[in-house]
Amino acid sequence: MRAPHPLWTLAVICALVSTSASAQFGPLGSILGKARSAQKIGEGLRNINEQEEIKIGGDLAGMLLGAAPLLKDPAKQHYLNTLGGWLAQHSERPGLPWKFGIVDSNDFNAFSTPGGHILITRGLFDRMRNESELAGVLAHEIAHVVRKHHLQALQKGLREQSLNEMRNYFSVSTGSGLGDRFASAMLSAGKDMYIRGLDRDDEYEADRMGVVIAARSGFSPYGLVGVLQTLTATTDEKGYGLHNRTHPLPLDRLAHLDAAMGTRFDSMQGLVDDVPSFVTLRNPPPIAAPPARTAKPKRPKRP
Amino acid sequence: MRSTRVILIAAIALLSWTAARANERGVVIRAGDLFAEPFVDAAKIGPLASNQPVTIIERKGGWLAVEVAGRRGWVRMLNVRLEAPARPAANTAALRTGSTGRTVATGVKGLDEIDIRNASVDRDQLAQLGQLAVSSDDARRRAVLDNLKEAKVDYLKPGKVK
Numbered sequence: 001m002r003a004p005h006p007l008w009t010l011a012v013i014c015a016l017v018s019t020s021a022s023a024q025f026g027p028l029g030s031i032l033g034k035a036r037s038a039q040k041i042g043e044g045l046r047n048i049n050e051q052e053e054i055k056i057g058g059d060l061a062g063m064l065l066g067a068a069p070l071l072k073d074p075a076k077q078h079y080l081n082t083l084g085g086w087l088a089q090h091s092e093r094p095g096l097p098w099k100f101g102i103v104d105s106n107d108f109n110a111f112s113t114p115g116g117h118i119l120i121t122r123g124l125f126d127r128m129r130n131e132s133e134l135a136g137v138l139a140h141e142i143a144h145v146v147r148k149h150h151l152q153a154l155q156k157g158l159r160e161q162s163l164n165e166m167r168n169y170f171s172v173s174t175g176s177g178l179g180d181r182f183a184s185a186m187l188s189a190g191k192d193m194y195i196r197g198l199d200r201d202d203e204y205e206a207d208r209m210g211v212v213i214a215a216r217s218g219f220s221p222y223g224l225v226g227v228l229q230t231l232t233a234t235t236d237e238k239g240y241g242l243h244n245r246t247h248p249l250p251l252d253r254l255a256h257l258d259a260a261m262g263t264r265f266d267s268m269q270g271l272v273d274d275v276p277s278f279v280t281l282r283n284p285p286p287i288a289a290p291p292a293r294t295a296k297p298k299r300p301k302r303p
Numbered sequence: 304m305r306s307t308r309v310i311l312i313a314a315i316a317l318l319s320w321t322a323a324r325a326n327e328r329g330v331v332i333r334a335g336d337l338f339a340e341p342f343v344d345a346a347k348i349g350p351l352a353s354n355q356p357v358t359i360i361e362r363k364g365g366w367l368a369v370e371v372a373g374r375r376g377w378v379r380m381l382n383v384r385l386e387a388p389a390r391p392a393a394n395t396a397a398l399r400t401g402s403t404g405r406t407v408a409t410g411v412k413g414l415d416e417i418d419i420r421n422a423s424v425d426r427d428q429l430a431q432l433g434q435l436a437v438s439s440d441d442a443r444r445r446a447v448l449d450n451l452k453e454a455k456v457d458y459l460k461p462g463k464v465k
Contacts, residue, residue, distance in 0.1 A: 058429055065428035067418040070435075077435050085442030090453070099436045105414040117432065121414060129362065187424070195416045208459045218451030222365040222380055233327070233385035242415050251384070252464075258381045259462025266343050268454065271364055275449040 039163040045155045046148075052170045053151065054097065054115030059183060060150075060190045061099075061117035068103040071122050076102055076281050083131070083278075084118060084138045090216035091139075091146045100138065107239040108231075111194060112141035114150050123239055126283045129226055130274035132214065136224025139217075140210035147209070149202040150193065157189030197246030204248070204256045211261065220271040221261070228254050327359040329369070329383040337376035341366035348376040357383060 048056070071077065077100075084100035096116035106123040113119075118141045128134045144150065161182060169179035169186070197203075207228075211221035231250035234240055247253070265271075334353045339346040341363045351357075351371065357378065361368035366377045 059424055061432060062424035062426060062429035063422050064419070065432065066425040067422035068414045069425070069428055070431055078437065081435050081437045082442045082445040085437050085439060086446045086451070089439055089442065094439070097433075097436060099432050101432045101435055103414065107414045109414060119432075191419050191422070194419050204461065208461065212456050212458050215456045216454055218446065218453055220364045225365070225380055226362065229380070229383075229385040233387045235387040242419075254381065254384075255464050256461070259464045260459040261381070262462065263343070264459065265365060268456075270452050272449070272451055273363060275451075277445070277449060 040159060041161045041163050041166055042159050043155065044163060044166065045151055045158055048151070048170070050096070050115070053148070055170060056154075056186060057113035057115030057117050057145075057150075059187060060113035060194075061119065063187055063190060064111055064113070064119055064194070065101070065103065068105040068121070071102040071104040073102070076125065079277060079281055080120070080125075080138075083135065084142070087135060087139050087213055087217050088116070088142050090213050091142050093146050096145070098142075107242065109243045110137050110141050112144045112150070113190075114145065114148065116145055118142065118145070127230065128278075128282060129230075130223065131278035132220040132223030132271075132273050133226045134223070134278065135214045135217065135219040136210055136221070136227055139213035140206045140224060142213060143206040143209035144198065144202065147202070147205065149198050149206070150190075152202075153193045153198050154186065154189050157192060158185060161185050195242075195246070200248050204253065207253055207257050208260050211257065211265075215265060215268060215271065218270070218272055220273050221265050223273075225254065225257060228257070328386045328388070329357050329359055329367070330386055331355040331357060331371075331378070331382060332384045333382045335378070335382055337369075337371065337374060337378055338366075339376060341368070341377045345377070348374060351378060351382075356386075359383075359385075 080100045080102055081098075085098055088094060088096070088098040093116070098116040098118070100118045100120075102122055102125055103119050105121040107121050108124045108127060110118070110120040110124055118138060120137065120141075124137065125134065128137075162178075165178045165182040165185075169182040172179045207224060210224050214223055215221040228250045231240070231244070232254065237244065331351050331353055335351050337348040337351050339348055355371060357367075357369035357371045359367050359369055360375070362380070363377075365380045367380050367383055369376065369378050369383070
């Protein structure tokens with residue numbers, strides 16, 4: 001038998017030292033421990049596994065729900081989940097544990113977090129003209145999750161965090177000091193992301209993917225176009241502020257969709273605009289009501 | 304049984320279209336044709352000039368039924384820009400930001416930057432969200448009921464924006 005190559009011997013010794021160092025080697029272990037805790041996440045967030053992605057997304061969804069709780073309307077919530085679940089089946093990640101919720105806010109907005117958590121506001125739900133519009137919004141959010149746009153945005157804020165802390169966050173369920181440090185850094189980066197918005201090109205990509213996911217699911221791909229048109233015609237910023245500041249201008253999004261869609265969908269048959277199950281649930285606000293100064297909402301007077 | 308159901312669904316759908324936000328206003332952003340029906344190979348009723356104002360009567364797929372200068376017909380949705388409805392007075396709660404020129408509402412209750420900045424993780428709410436999820440079978444059952452037809456469609460490449 002040949003003696004093992006010296007490099008192999010060295011490798012084995014190193015492995016032994018690094019795995020058992022903290023337990024057996026006293027001072028040497030603490031040095032190695034410090035070196036490890038000084039290691040940065042760097043690009044590490046891009047490479048997390050699905051369970052880890054779901055954990056991050058759960059905390060971010062919990063944070064958004066801390067800002068606006070779920071609407072107490074089981075019929076609407078169930079409907080949203082059957083629609084969203086159907087759309088998600090036509091994405092590249094049908095196996096994620098997709099969850100959809102309407103939050104009790106009159107604002108107009110939609111959010112998604114890693115791992116398949118999608119939240120829309122009651123104000124958005126009630127302002128949809130038809131089901132294909134809602135499908136377009138949900139499909140846009142599904143696309144953000146499928147393409148992991150949030151992880152890319154979070155990565156920028158977290159690359160200097162400790163890798164060790166992140167590992168603790170993922171491996172320990174609650175109450176680990178190291179894990180909690182990562183959790184608070186991650187939440188802070190997440191808040192920045194939801195306040196500043198995602199990358200502009202990621203929004204255009206989610207629009208292009210959203211119309212296709214809607215069409216794959218049997219809906220008119222022009223639902224999302226209708227929603228963007230609503231936004232272009234909304235001069236009153238009340239309730240639209242955060243959405244508008246975190247997305248490219250709706251006219252630009254329409255121009256990008258127009259350029260990408262062209263006549264691609266002209267030959268598609270049997271696409272659905274609206275269905276009775278949605279019509280009965282929607283509760284649209286009075287159209288173009290003047291700013292709420294009077295107690296009674298007035299009907300708009302238009303030619 | 305089945306046919307009455309179909310008729311009922313069709314009636315409700317028709318009602319929903321007509322009851323939808325009627326009479327939105329728009330402007331033609333690209334000169335083209337007014338069509339008799341919402342199809343590219345439908346008969347042409349006449350030309351539409353750029354900047355022509357239209358009144359939107361109905362939406363169907365990628366098309367808008369519009370009234371324009373006494374004529375009624377269909378125009379491609381993406382060839383029309385929606386106009387803001389006329390308002391009696393400006394919103395005095397809004398102020399202009401210098402950098403973007405876009406208006407920002409103040410003192411609005413809803414879900415804004417401050418709400419997010421101050422939020423902490425609500426585990427109970429997160430657990431409730433988890434309870435809402437439905438199985439893919441349930442999602443499919445409803446889709447079949449609503450007559451949604453699956454199709455194979457490739458993702459779109461970015462186009463050239465003028």
